[in-house]
Every structure is written in C-alpha cells, then in structure tokens.
Amino acid sequence: MLQLRPSCECCDKDLPPAAPDAMICTFECTFCRDCVERRLHGVCPNCGGNFAARPIRPLAALAKNPPSTQRVFNPQGCGAA
Numbered sequence: 030m031l032q033l034r035p036s037c038e039c040c041d042k043d044l045p046p047a048a049p050d051a052m053i054c055t056f057e058c059t060f061c062r063d064c065v066e067r068r069l070h071g072v073c074p075n076c077g078g079n080f081a082a083r084p085i086r087p088l089a090a091l092a093k094n095p096p097s098t099q100r101v102f103n104p105q106g107c108g109a110a
C-alpha cells in the first residue's frame with residue numbers, strides 16, 4: 030500500500046492525499062510536480078528512477094487506510110543551495 034507521504038522532499042510543499050501534483054518514484058520518494066520538472070528533470074535523486082503521478086486514494090479508502098504523517102524533507106538531494 031502507498032504511504033501517501035504528506036509533503037515534497039525538495040521544497041516541503043504540502044501534498045495531501047488528493048493533491049493532483051504529487052509525484053512518486055518506485056520507492057515512493059515523493060515530490061511535487063514543479064520540483065520533478067524544474068529541479069529533478071524527471072529523475073529521482075534518491076534512487077535514480079523515474080516518476081509517475083501519485084494515484085489519488087478515494088475518501089472512503091482513506092478512512093480505513095490513512096495517509097502517512099511523517100514528513101520527509103531532504104533539500105540537499107535536490108540540488109538546492
């Protein structure tokens with residue numbers, strides 16, 4: 030099951046479960062679309078893999094399977110100054 034991490038690893042932007050711009054790699058490293066396109070150029074800085082849009086979990090399923098609340102913030106990995 031997807032963890033549905035709550036934020037972008039690069040810019041710490043909130044990415045709630047319904048965010049249409051959340052992107053994940055195969056290990057579920059999670060980023061916003063802006064960072065994927067402008068800073069990462071489609072390559073995950075942690076594993077070197079590519080990204081796909083994160084599927085949106087329906088509300089009914091969220092109640093049973095709540096999203097992760099643990100924020101991952103690792104701007105060094107994103108080429109940030």
Ligand SMILES: [Zn+2]
Binds near residue numbers: 038041060061064
């Ligand atoms: Zn971001």
Ligand SMILES: [Zn+2]
Binds near residue numbers: 054073
């Ligand atoms: Zn990754």
